[in-house]
Amino acid sequence: MFKTAKAEATRELLRSTALRLFRDDGYERTTMRRVAAEAGVSTGNAYYYFPSKDDLVHELYREVQADHARLVAERLGTTPDAVDSPRPSPTRLEDRLRLAWQASVEAFEPYHVVGTELVSVAIRPGARTSPFSAESTPARTASRAVFAEVVAGAHDVPPHLRADLPELLWYGQLGLTLFWVHDTSPGRRRSLALASHGAQVVARLVRLARLPIARGVTDDVLRLVRLAASDATEGSGS
Amino acid sequence: MFKTAKAEATRELLRSTALRLFRDDGYERTTMRRVAAEAGVSTGNAYYYFPSKDDLVHELYREVQADHARLVAERLGTTPDAVDSPRPSPTRLEDRLRLAWQASVEAFEPYHVVGTELVSVAIRPGARTSPFSAESTPARTASRAVFAEVVAGAHDVPPHLRADLPELLWYGQLGLTLFWVHDTSPGRRRSLALASHGAQVVARLVRLARLPIARGVTDDVLRLVRLAASDATEGSGS
DNA sequence: TCGCCGTTTTGAACATGTTCAGAATCTAGC
DNA sequence: GCTAGATTCTGAACATGTTCAAAACGGCGA
Numbered sequence: 001m002f003k004t005a006k007a008e009a010t011r012e013l014l015r016s017t018a019l020r021l022f023r024d025d026g027y028e029r030t031t032m033r034r035v036a037a038e039a040g041v042s043t044g045n046a047y048y049y050f051p052s053k054d055d056l057v058h059e060l061y062r063e064v065q066a067d068h069a070r071l072v073a074e075r076l077g078t079t080p081d082a083v084d085s086p087r088p089s090p091t092r093l094e095d096r097l098r099l100a101w102q103a104s105v106e107a108f109e110p111y112h113v114v115g116t117e118l119v120s121v122a123i124r125p126g127a128r129t130s131p132f133s134a135e136s137t138p139a140r141t142a143s144r145a146v147f148a149e150v151v152a153g154a155h156d157v158p159p160h161l162r163a164d165l166p167e168l169l170w171y172g173q174l175g176l177t178l179f180w181v182h183d184t185s186p187g188r189r190r191s192l193a194l195a196s197h198g199a200q201v202v203a204r205l206v207r208l209a210r211l212p213i214a215r216g217v218t219d220d221v222l223r224l225v226r227l228a229a230s231d232a233t234e235g236s237g238s
Numbered sequence: 239m240f241k242t243a244k245a246e247a248t249r250e251l252l253r254s255t256a257l258r259l260f261r262d263d264g265y266e267r268t269t270m271r272r273v274a275a276e277a278g279v280s281t282g283n284a285y286y287y288f289p290s291k292d293d294l295v296h297e298l299y300r301e302v303q304a305d306h307a308r309l310v311a312e313r314l315g316t317t318p319d320a321v322d323s324p325r326p327s328p329t330r331l332e333d334r335l336r337l338a339w340q341a342s343v344e345a346f347e348p349y350h351v352v353g354t355e356l357v358s359v360a361i362r363p364g365a366r367t368s369p370f371s372a373e374s375t376p377a378r379t380a381s382r383a384v385f386a387e388v389v390a391g392a393h394d395v396p397p398h399l400r401a402d403l404p405e406l407l408w409y410g411q412l413g414l415t416l417f418w419v420h421d422t423s424p425g426r427r428r429s430l431a432l433a434s435h436g437a438q439v440v441a442r443l444v445r446l447a448r449l450p451i452a453r454g455v456t457d458d459v460l461r462l463v464r465l466a467a468s469d470a471t472e473g474s475g476s
Numbered sequence: 477t478c479g480c481c482g483t484t485t486t487g488a489a490c491a492t493g494t495t496c497a498g499a500a501t502c503t504a505g506c
Numbered sequence: 507g508c509t510a511g512a513t514t515c516t517g518a519a520c521a522t523g524t525t526c527a528a529a530a531c532g533g534c535g536a
Contacts, residue, residue: 042486120358204455217442280516
């Protein structure tokens, strides 16, 4: 399917229309009929390209995720064309993490009205739109890659943490998103504060993890993370 | 409304019918029409008692929450009638916490098929069925009370942690539930393991928090928890 | 140009969540 | 016992997500 150029155009028109309506009017008021009508096609045609409304939400999810990744790459100076780098990219974990988490708040901001549904839809396990499902592995991988880069470029992360820390930070991102959805403070100030203080705490804990006394608990935490991480990959096999 | 005894009976019949159907057939196949039909009343009548399908899911949420609280109370020996206590209730945080978290996996088990929707519905901020919303404060408070009791009866929790630790453990419960929803291992073995190892990690961290070196990061974590905790109470004011 | 076949599009139809005007039933006061 | 008013219940109607049989379109070989 989607062979011809016209088909691709129709699909893209539907996609952008849906995203605009989601952004401006929220989830419920964005009717499949309305999306189709505003795109100038029939209702059935929308379903030809997007099998369900959830799939349109999934497009939104991917868009926002991509925006976040782009924003972080820019600010970490990871973009290939580093022509203009007004300030050098930070190398401390705390700074890099704060930057990544706060960037997510910024990237998500235009879609705060649909945030709820975004999360609600994203959380459904069966749905192929869930970030935990096997079929959306690319999106999930991309999301985790952000934090892999955060850790990779930090000079103050001990070697034995480098492999699993990104996963842990990704869970933090999940929690931050959950908080953000419920955050009604102006400018999402509380979410930004949570991101900032969260980064500080993580950095301190990582620093502490170097000490011999912390060795035991560190190992335990890593084991726990690995246990949790194998969930999605193993659970969805059916 | 719901003045007469017959009305109360109808309401209860609808409630139990819905819960049974949710448990046996899942969310989607439990139609409002079907609930009404199997309860022997008209569709409209179901809406007289439960304004939306989400409200029926909310009943399920409350039921499961109550089951969890009851189970934990039994095993911690907190029940008023402590006539038969085969073994003394544990006083170590690790044991109490493991018990509480693992009990949640047990209590949720019958409803694993609807787990997804349970979480999905529970997470919606606007909805009065959300555990974060002001209107379901009782359920949320009850849920947190479980962990307040876990901490209260533990002999190995330093004083400066006692106030905020329950909140933190409640977040852990949230995470565990999220994991459980996606857990397809037989007997939910992975979730039980996560609960067990999680309890171990928490206990070790708490032990570590006594040391002077950990003072700084401990304070930061507590600040973070308080920041996160004020979310629900403040955000829902509108 | 014509006809074939895969691709794209249509609009009616269906099931479900939800609303609502009114019918049925019950209770209280006489 | 009887009526007025509140409570409880009904079933049709509506909007929306989704499906599907069939129409329209488009390119390609004869």
